Amino acid sequence: MHSPDASDSARAAGALRLLDEIARTRTEPVPAHWREALRDVPRDAFLPGRLWLRDGAGGHRPCDRSHDPDGWLAAAYSDAPLVTRFVTESDGTRSPASSASAPSTVLRLLEDAQLTDGARVLEIGTGSGYNTALLCARLGAASVTSVEVAADLAARARAHLAALSYHPTVVHTDGARGWPPTAPYDRVLATCSVRAVPAEWLDQTRPGGRITTPWDSAWSCYGTLNLTKRQDRSAEGRFSAYGSYMLISGQRTDVELHRDVLRPGQSPVTRTTGLSPWDVAGADPGLDLHLGLTVPGAWYSWDTEGGTAHTRLWLADTSATSWASVDYDGRQTETFAVAQYGPRRLWDEVAAARERWLLAGAPDIGRYGLTVAPGVQRAWLDTPDTPVP
Structure with missing residues (x-):
């Protein structure tokens, strides 16, 4: 035709x-x-x-x-x-x-x-x-x-x-x-x-x-x-290390930050970090794959509107129970303000997973593999004998 x-x-x-x-x-x-x-x-x-x-x-x-x-x-x-x-x-x-x-x-x-x-x-x-x-x-x-x-x-x-x-x-x-x-x-x-x-x-x-x-x-x-x-x-x-396709319909989740995750009256735990949000979110394809495999359900978005911070990295999970924010104040890059809420400390999870990735030599995507069976999905690095935590 x-x-x-x-x-x-x-x-x-x-x-x-x-x-x-x-x-x-x-x-x-x-x-x-x-x-x-x-x-x-x-x-x-x-x-x-x-x-x-x-x-x-x-x-x-x-x-x-x-x-x-x-x-x-x-x-x-x-x-x-x-x-x-x-x-x-x-x-x-x-x-x-x-x-x-x-x-x-x-x-x-x-x-x-x-x-x-x-x-x-x-x-x-x-x-x-x-x-x-x-x-x-x-x-x-x-x-x-x-x-x-x-x-x-x-x-x-x-x-x-x-x-x-x-x-x-x-x-x-x-x-x-x-x-x-x-x-x-x-x-x-x-x-x-x-x-x-x-x-x-x-x-x-x-x-x-x-x-x-x-x-x-x-x-x-x-x-x-x-x-x-x-x-x-x-x-x-x-x-x-290639391929970006739409997710199969039955595995899609409909979770929105401001509609489903952020609620009035939430009291997050706050601290500071020396880890730049830009060194975490979208910094490296190998790191992105690693975080996707080892911090299940975690996702991120950027807020550059400047309402509460010059630039904010939002983290949340697909269950809509936990969130974190990391703020850049627009002036200095030595420390960043962190807020975390919910049963998961998402920024701490992501930072720890990134540290494990660095200790493994910052592996690229091609070094990762997966063993799957009904109800089982196990990620590994280099060989199936070295599972990814």
């Missing part, structure tokens, strides 16, 4: 520009089979007529094919994430609900899956269907099963795939459940992130098969986990 506003020559030129753009982000060439798939599968065929592009100020601006066909087509063949749908939150704000990931990110995920000829794949999150089409181009549609929680997205993707003569199994269902009728799979590949690997994915992966999924924690949404299924119901593997 090609865009009616794009000629085949314009689409081909866009695909070549995209490949060149992707090549500039890599240290090694794009493998020939993926280069062929990226060239042959038209990305614009899977995108809606309105896209939302990053506006450079932390928000998004709309781009409509009907009003700006050239700009829309350029966005379609750019190596950039494109928001395709928003949802309205309980407080009236709008947040992205579905997106088309940057093609270079898509490619990294596909490469992590280590697909081989004849592999049977379960894709978690059909989305637009573009990633599904790349899988079909690589493996053949008969080898691809894809599940999507949104019925309208599943139907639209199915139609777009059929228009390109791809007929994989596309099912409207909760991705956390997988799809048992066509199991077991050689590969389970998620296009959404998880905070815990569903037991159903383990059960539906054959021994020796591979589960590749973007990773998320309350602290940070970054990294990709690559697991190898063992003979029992467990799997083990390492993280890769």
Whole structure:
């Protein structure tokens, strides 16, 4: 189902520009089979007529094919994430609900899956269907099963795939459940992130098969986990240092600082610290992964409005029972005011976890791994014999 506003020559030129753009982000060439798939599968065929592009100020601006066909087509063949749908939150704000990931990110995920000829794949999150089409181009549609929680997205993707003569199994269902009728799979590949690997994915992966999924924690949404299924119901593997995807719907938490966490009459414990909040929050991807794994449920946000401090780092937990704040007064950086409330002392937990990370040599993401089984998730550093506290 090609865009009616794009000629085949314009689409081909866009695909070549995209490949060149992707090549500039890599240290090694794009493998020939993926280069062929990226060239042959038209990305614009899977995108809606309105896209939302990053506006450079932390928000998004709309781009409509009907009003700006050239700009829309350029966005379609750019190596950039494109928001395709928003949802309205309980407080009236709008947040992205579905997106088309940057093609270079898509490619990294596909490469992590280590697909081989004849592999049977379960894709978690059909989305637009573009990633599904790349899988079909690589493996053949008969080898691809894809599940999507949104019925309208599943139907639209199915139609777009059929228009390109791809007929994989596309099912409207909760991705956390997988799809048992066509199991077991050689590969389970998620296009959404998880905070815990569903037991159903383990059960539906054959021994020796591979589960590749973007990773998320309350602290940070970054990294990709690559697991190898063992003979029992467990799997083990390492993280890769790329991948930022929306969290699978069933694992999302709806906790807001001012609505759910801060309450009148709370009396926090106060002190000072010499540890800069900038050395903790977003300081290093390896540290972010470490904190996400070792300080469960903790998340942070920055307040730069200046109402109570020049800059404040807020910490809270997903249970909405504990919070902490760390204040920079705008003048000196030797000490910072700390306030902590609730059964957890979140700043103390985060500071102690950071110290353990430093003592371990400030490891990067690739040194971390995870062993998972139904109801069990154990992080480790370098080898499974060195668990992360």
